[in-house]
Amino acid sequence: xxxxxxxxxxxxxxxxxxxxxxxxxxxxxxxxxxxxxxxxxxxxxxxxxxxxxxxxxxxxxxxxxxxxxxxxxxxxxxxxxxxxxxxxxxxxxxxxxxxxxxxxxxxxxxxxxxxxxxxxxxxxxxxxxxxxxxxxxxxxxxxxxxxxxxxxxxxxxxxxxxxxxxxxxxxxxxxxxxxxxxxxxxxxxxxxxxxxxxxxxxxxxxxxxxxxxxxxxxxxxxxxxxxxxxxxxxxxxxxxxxxxxxxxxxxxxxxxxxxxxxxxxxxxxxxxxxxxxxxxxxxxxxxxxxxxxxxxxxxx
Numbered sequence: 001x002x003x004x005x006x007x008x009x010x011x012x013x014x015x016x017x018x019x020x021x022x023x024x025x026x027x028x029x030x031x032x033x034x035x036x037x038x039x040x041x042x043x044x045x046x047x048x049x050x051x052x053x054x055x056x057x058x059x060x061x062x063x064x065x066x067x068x069x070x071x072x073x074x075x076x077x078x079x080x081x082x083x084x085x086x087x088x089x090x091x092x093x094x095x096x097x098x099x100x101x102x103x104x105x106x107x108x109x110x111x112x113x114x115x116x117x118x119x120x121x122x123x124x125x126x127x128x129x130x131x132x133x134x135x136x137x138x139x140x141x142x143x144x145x146x147x148x149x150x151x152x153x154x155x156x157x158x159x160x161x162x163x164x165x166x167x168x169x170x171x172x173x174x175x176x177x178x179x180x181x182x183x184x185x186x187x188x189x190x191x192x193x194x195x196x197x198x199x200x201x202x203x204x205x206x207x208x209x210x211x212x213x214x215x216x217x218x219x220x221x222x223x224x225x226x227x228x229x230x231x232x233x234x235x236x237x238x239x240x241x242x243x244x245x246x247x248x249x250x251x252x253x254x255x256x257x258x259x260x261x262x263x264x265x266x267x268x269x270x271x272x273x274x275x276x277x278x279x280x281x282x283x284x285x286x287x288x289x290x291x292x293x294x295x296x297x298x299x300x
Contacts (some may be wrong), residue, residue, distance in 0.1 A: 001223040001277040002174045004216060005182035007051075007126065008209065009044055010189035012233025013253040019203050021210035023217055024228060029255035033264040034232055038063050041248040044135065045107050047231035047265060048184065052114035054269035060110045062128040103183045113289030115272040116182055120279040124166060124183035129193040138162055138186050142193070156191070160208070163187035167212045171219060179276045185209075192234035196246035199238045220257070227277065229268060230253045 016024045016133040028054065030116045035050045036044040037057040045180065046057040057063045109128055116123045116130065163266035166183045173181035188209060193200040217226060233251035235242035242249065254261035254268070262271040292300050 001225065002178055002221070003276050004170060004174050004220070004224065004226045005180060006170070006213065006216065006226070006228045007048065007182065008188055008213075008228055008230050008253075009048075009184060010232060010234050010248070011228065011230035011253050012188075012192075012249055014233065014239065014249075014251050015202070015206060015236075016210075016253060019206040019210070020166075021206050021213075023210045023214040023256065024206070025027075026226060026255040027257050027258065029228075029253060030261050030263055031230070031251040032254035032262060034250060034252040036087070036266050041250065044127055044186075044189065044231055044250070046128070047252075048126060049110045050229065051265045051268045052116055052126060052129045052230060053110055053112045054266050055110075055112055056266065060112050060128075062108045062110050063210045068122040098251070101255065107136060115269045116180065120178050121180040121230070122176070122178045122182070124169045124173070125179075126182065126184050130262055134162065134166075135184070137159065137184060138190055152194070156194075157258035159187050159190050163209070164212070166283060169215065170216055174216075174219065174224065177279050178222075179279050180272070187214065188204045189232075189234070193237075193246050194213075195236075197237040199236070202236065217257075225278075226257045227261070227272070227275075228253065229262075231255075237280065260261050271296050274285050 011024060013029065015021075016029075034047050037046055046063055049055075049060050049062045050057055053060050055136045056224055076242055107128060109130070109132065114126075115121070116126060123130050125134040127135050141150065141155050141158050144150045145152055163185050166185045170181055170183055173183075191205045192202065195205070213228065219284060220226060230252045233249035233253075235244050235247050235249045237245050252265070254263070259273060262268045291297070
């Protein structure tokens with residue numbers, strides 16, 4: 001059995017229902033309670049490590065402020081965080097630093113145990129846990145598009161191809177001897193920020209993602225299961241109670257092919273541990289050409 005976990009950033013349960021995304025909703029779905037600390041709404045850099053660890057951001061310590069190349073800037077960032085200076089102000093200052101210096105900001109990763117840990121648990125990328133560069137790449141493109149350094153069309157193309165690469169990885173990983181195959185996909189978030197007042201364009205994004213989830217669903221083996229999670233939703237102009245279009249909503253989703261999905265972000269880790277099956281694989285030595293690898297510099 002493989003438990004496939006698709007972390008669909010910003011998948012909003014209301015939008016999935018409105019757009020009839022049966023594959024995203026799966027057999028059983030619920031509005032999942034998320035977490036927030038740095039901002040008034042859930043934030044990608046905080047929520048995903050919380051989902052993976054079962055810990056609040058104040059416990060695992062990855063609260064979205066990241067680390068700068070400069071130790072001094074990192075220290076000032078920590079001070080600003082402790083003083084509770086608003087996230088929007090810190091973000092604006094960070095944008096100014098990046099635009100006027102050669103400093104780079106890096107999202108931190110947790111030290112605490114996660115449900116993604118283990119030799120037979122395959123993860124492609126997961127914000128705050130493993131390989132943050134994919135998320136930082138798409139964020140960087142978004143900033144370039146916002147500043148007219150690249151065209152809107154280029155950004156949309158890159159957002160779709162980046163998402164497609166994650167779905168392709170899932171298809172390959174789930175065919176191997178693993179307990180978990182998990183990846184984070186950011187397209188609903190970045191294009192949600194682009195289309196908060198364009199219902200039909202956002203519908204097209206949901207329909208594309210739903211079709212790709214359907215392809216994963218169709219590939220599941222007889223004993224395989226699928227879990228879909230999001231960290232938050234997206235406020236939009238056509239939802240009456242939304243008033244800050246393009247910001248994150250509290251309408252996260254959890255859906256699954258199993259009986260009942262987790263109802264809170266901090267419950268996901270225990271839910272996963274209760275629903276996986278260990279891989280029955282005998283370890284065998286790999287006969288590698290050691291001398292040749294040493295000559296090529298792969299090993300010392």
